[in-house]
Amino acid sequence: MSVAIGKREQRIVAIVWVIGIIVVWELASFLLKYVIQDPMASAKLPYPHIVAMTFVENWKILLEAGLVTFSRAAIGFALGSSVGILLAVLMSLSKTMERIAFPYLIVSQMIPVLGLAPIIFNIVRDMNVSRIMIAAYITFFPVAVNMLSGLKSVEQEKKDLLFSIASSKFKVYQKLMLPFSMSYLFTGLKIAAPMAVTASILVDMLGSKSGIGVKILYSLYSNSSNIFWASVLTSAFMGIISFYVVVFAERLCLPWQKATPRKEGVRA
Amino acid sequence: MNAPEIQIKNVSMVYPVNNGQDIVALTDVNLDIQEGEFISLLGPSGCGKTTLLRIIADLNQPTAGSVAIRGQSPRDIRMQRKYGIVFQNPVLYDWRTVRRNICMPMEIMGIPKKERTARINRVLELVGLQDFGDKYPFELSGGMQQRVGIARALALDPEFLFMDEPFSALDEFTREKLNEDLLSIWSKAKKTVIFVTHNIPESVFLSDRVVVLSPHPGRISAIVDINLPRPRENSIRETPEFYEYVTKIRRSFEGV
Amino acid sequence: MKSKVITILWPLAFGIALILAWQFGLFHKVLDLKPFQLPVPSEIASTLAANLPKALKDCGVTISGALVGMIIGSLMGFMIAAIATFFPKWGYGGMIVVTALNAVPIVALSPIMNLWFSTGMEQKIAVVTVVCMAAMAINGYSGLNNINPYSIDLMHSVAASEWTIFKKLRFPNSLPYIFTASKINIASSIIAAIISEYFAASTSGLGFGIKDNLRKAEMAMGWSYIVVASLAGVILYCVILLVERDALKWHASQK
Ligand SMILES: Nc1ncnc2c1ncn2[C@@H]1O[C@H](COP(=O)(O)OP(=O)(O)O)[C@@H](O)[C@H]1O
Ligand SMILES: [Mg+2]
Numbered sequence: 001m002s003v004a005i006g007k008r009e010q011r012i013v014a015i016v017w018v019i020g021i022i023v024v025w026e027l028a029s030f031l032l033k034y035v036i037q038d039p040m041a042s043a044k045l046p047y048p049h050i051v052a053m054t055f056v057e058n059w060k061i062l063l064e065a066g067l068v069t070f071s072r073a074a075i076g077f078a079l080g081s082s083v084g085i086l087l088a089v090l091m092s093l094s095k096t097m098e099r100i101a102f103p104y105l106i107v108s109q110m111i112p113v114l115g116l117a118p119i120i121f122n123i124v125r126d127m128n129v130s131r132i133m134i135a136a137y138i139t140f141f142p143v144a145v146n147m148l149s150g151l152k153s154v155e156q157e158k159k160d161l162l163f164s165i166a167s168s169k170f171k172v173y174q175k176l177m178l179p180f181s182m183s184y185l186f187t188g189l190k191i192a193a194p195m196a197v198t199a200s201i202l203v204d205m206l207g208s209k210s211g212i213g214v215k216i217l218y219s220l221y222s223n224s225s226n227i228f229w230a231s232v233l234t235s236a237f238m239g240i241i242s243f244y245v246v247v248f249a250e251r252l253c254l255p256w257q258k259a260t261p262r263k264e265g266v267r268a
Numbered sequence: 269m270n271a272p273e274i275q276i277k278n279v280s281m282v283y284p285v286n287n288g289q290d291i292v293a294l295t296d297v298n299l300d301i302q303e304g305e306f307i308s309l310l311g312p313s314g315c316g317k318t319t320l321l322r323i324i325a326d327l328n329q330p331t332a333g334s335v336a337i338r339g340q341s342p343r344d345i346r347m348q349r350k351y352g353i354v355f356q357n358p359v360l361y362d363w364r365t366v367r368r369n370i371c372m373p374m375e376i377m378g379i380p381k382k383e384r385t386a387r388i389n390r391v392l393e394l395v396g397l398q399d400f401g402d403k404y405p406f407e408l409s410g411g412m413q414q415r416v417g418i419a420r421a422l423a424l425d426p427e428f429l430f431m432d433e434p435f436s437a438l439d440e441f442t443r444e445k446l447n448e449d450l451l452s453i454w455s456k457a458k459k460t461v462i463f464v465t466h467n468i469p470e471s472v473f474l475s476d477r478v479v480v481l482s483p484h485p486g487r488i489s490a491i492v493d494i495n496l497p498r499p500r501e502n503s504i505r506e507t508p509e510f511y512e513y514v515t516k517i518r519r520s521f522e523g524v
Numbered sequence: 525m526k527s528k529v530i531t532i533l534w535p536l537a538f539g540i541a542l543i544l545a546w547q548f549g550l551f552h553k554v555l556d557l558k559p560f561q562l563p564v565p566s567e568i569a570s571t572l573a574a575n576l577p578k579a580l581k582d583c584g585v586t587i588s589g590a591l592v593g594m595i596i597g598s599l600m601g602f603m604i605a606a607i608a609t610f611f612p613k614w615g616y617g618g619m620i621v622v623t624a625l626n627a628v629p630i631v632a633l634s635p636i637m638n639l640w641f642s643t644g645m646e647q648k649i650a651v652v653t654v655v656c657m658a659a660m661a662i663n664g665y666s667g668l669n670n671i672n673p674y675s676i677d678l679m680h681s682v683a684a685s686e687w688t689i690f691k692k693l694r695f696p697n698s699l700p701y702i703f704t705a706s707k708i709n710i711a712s713s714i715i716a717a718i719i720s721e722y723f724a725a726s727t728s729g730l731g732f733g734i735k736d737n738l739r740k741a742e743m744a745m746g747w748s749y750i751v752v753a754s755l756a757g758v759i760l761y762c763v764i765l766l767v768e769r770d771a772l773k774w775h776a777s778q779k
Contacts, residue, residue: 009613010616010617013613013614013616013617014617014620014621016617017620017621019618021621029667040639044640045637096534097775098533099530099531099535100534100535100538102535103535104538104539106761107754107758108759109711109757110710110711110712110714110751110758110761111750111753111754111757112718112730112753112757113715113717113745119534119734119738119743119746119747119750122561122738123555123557141575170563193627193778194626194627194628194629197629198629198630198631201632202629202631202633202719205631205723206722212552213631216635217635220635228635232632232635232636234634235628235629235632236627236628237633238625238629239627239628239629241627243624261549
């Protein structure tokens with residue numbers, strides 16, 4: 001049965017979930033350490049409160065490292081989104097362009113780009129540039145595909161109305177196609193943002209000198225498991241924050257969207 | 269008699285369908301419409317009313333026959349931005365408020381801002397939405413949305429008004445009120461109106477002539493002159509003459 | 525018929541042009557690269573031909589890990605979606621948490637899985653499982669719940685049980701969403717498997733192969749691994765498409 005759930009109640013339920021997860025984690029750590037008596041327990045699953053304390057103690061280093069990674073992800077994200085939007089508009093303008101590009105768009109997704117990181121690094125020889133490139137490559141696909149699906153979803157009658165007053169193609173895109181596709185675009189951006197962060201972290205781990213990925217690797221190899229877990233947590237927050245930044249931007253940009261949450265987007 | 273304002277000659281329309289069973293939406297439609305006339309296209313759904321209206325508006329091309337408007341092609345009329353159209357659905361732009369929805373075609377046509385604002389205020393009042401100008405479409409009821417669509421067409425002050433079942437989503441009370449309002453607008457501006465509907469009393473109330481279409485294949489089965497006096501008010505619906513017209517048209521369907 | 529030929533010809537022509545441009549050094553000129561940095565297609569092809577058995581074996585290791593992880597993860601994800609559907613109030617909150625988890629960078633998972641599991645294969649499967657679970661849970665939940673309220677009312681009007689509604693209405697409705705998630709997961713499972721091999725103790729698999737060959741500066745061999753991985757991805761993607769076309773004959777997206 002569909003239960004109408006209030007916004008307030010939703011929030012309470014979500015908070016209870018988060019608290020529940022932390023409690024279960026505490027319990028699991030306890031069990032691992034004292035009941036199963038795993039000698040590696042504090043590395044395998046440290047207590048969340050200890051991770052939190054480590055996080056607080058080292059917040060400055062973690063924040064700094066996180067910002068380095070995040071800013072590269074953001075540049076790549078911006079670049080990839082622009083390319084994706086451009087490509088979608090071109091494909092919607094020309095059937096031939098769509099025929100040529102669309103199969104490669106899909107194939108491009110099957111190339112394990114994150115796996116390509118070492119090769120790209122080898123080619124450009126600059127950690128920051130390859131970080132940006134990979135984040136951009138990862139971003140452009142969901143953006144292009146969702147934007148295109150938005151451009152193609154414009155109802156015929158909406159176009160007819162502009163056709164009926166002899167609008168130019170440019171005006172049709174400016175006044176109708178682009179604004180209409182905004183909500184689809186944001187669906188793509190929401191998918192792409194955490195992926196850009198993931199890409200940036202991975203490039204960190206493959207031989208960068210700074211960034212949160214480096215923190216993860218160093219602490220792992222130097223057996224400082226608390227820092228390791230705090231870094232992993234930081235990277236998790238970064239992914240989640242990137243998602244909510246886009247959600248927030250959408251709220252700001254598309255106030256008419258409030259009432260009609262759109263269905264989930266196209267990813268592959 | 270003058271040359272007809274709109275001349276529809278031997279128009280046929282066939283929609284190609286993948287399975288080979290092409291749909292014949294219209295066969296051999298002939299119709300002359302005079303300047304300033306209020307014409308209704310009446311018929312059950314699927315008989316080709318929308319198709320015919322879209323052909324006149326240059327949104328579809330007929331597979332045979334031709335349409336001439338003031339001796340020009342529908343395309344010329346469209347390029348001169350001479351008509352306003354109201355669709356069966358409201359066709360509003362979700363990201364624009366009511367005012368900016370009405371504004372959209374005027375923006376594209378390059379009407380100056382001051383003039384636009386004045387026209388918006390006027391048509392909003394006309395359709396009774398003066399308090400809703402800054403709302404988004406999702407904040408309006410279906411009937412209100414439809415009225416925005418009508419206001420948008422009226423704001424252009426076009427020489428021709430094409431309306432595709434504009435009131436079919438409205439309740440009976442609102443519909444009758446808007447019928448009356450539409451007539452008063454029309455009597456002031458004397459536009460040529462083509463009005464699509466499947467509601468017999470509505471067509472009788474509004475029109476100079478009711479063009480009755482029948483389906484499979486779509487064609488004109490009768491044209492009924494409505495000689496009720498103008499200006500008409502809703503009270504006319506209670507007169508025996510009105511009732512006679514309604515009955516006559518209803519009978520013409522039973523014969524099919 | 526003619527349009528079908530064009531649909532294939534255009535992309536084909538483009539692909540050939542791309543490979544030719546690469547072969548004859550256009551990319552090298554534009555990007556200012558030396559041949560040893562970016563091997564040309566003919567070199568990659570001959571290297572791949574010479575090392576085909578090893579490449580295929582490594583590919584098999586990675587793909588099998590990716591597939592097993594994807595299947596486990598998808599099943600678990602769908603189960604989460606189903607449970608969340610049966611308990612709407614708490615399930616909805618749970619789905620918010622899953623959405624958040626979906627934003628967690630997968631790479632961070634690899635080192636953790638290395639702590640928890642000992643063999644490379646287990647680590648790989650564990651990473652892929654977690655990655656695939658989220659996408660399936662989110663899409664499955666939408667599919668089970670994005671239902672025309674009238675169809676549910678109709679079910680209730682004949683006093684159908686929640687289980688009947690699930691079987692007759694929710695599950696069929698969710699099929700297109702399940703395929704969407706599967707298409708997403710094909711790509712992400714291969715990537716996740718390769719990444720996990722970068723960090724795991726494994727000495728086989730595409731990820732290990734790419735890393736190892738780059739360390740030894742065997743660029744052409746590294747590239748042939750990438751070609752193999754991409755081909756495997758495309759083939760699996762096509763398999764899903766075919767199954768989808770068969771299973772979803774009734775759906776509008778197939779017409
Ligand atoms: N774009 C189209 N493609 C195929 N058939 C169509 C199309 N538009 C309308 N038809 C068919 O043409 C016939 C007339 O449709 P329409 O003009 O919309 O009728 P009405 O507006 O009177 O309901 C119907 O049988 C309809 O199914
Ligand atoms: Mg119609």
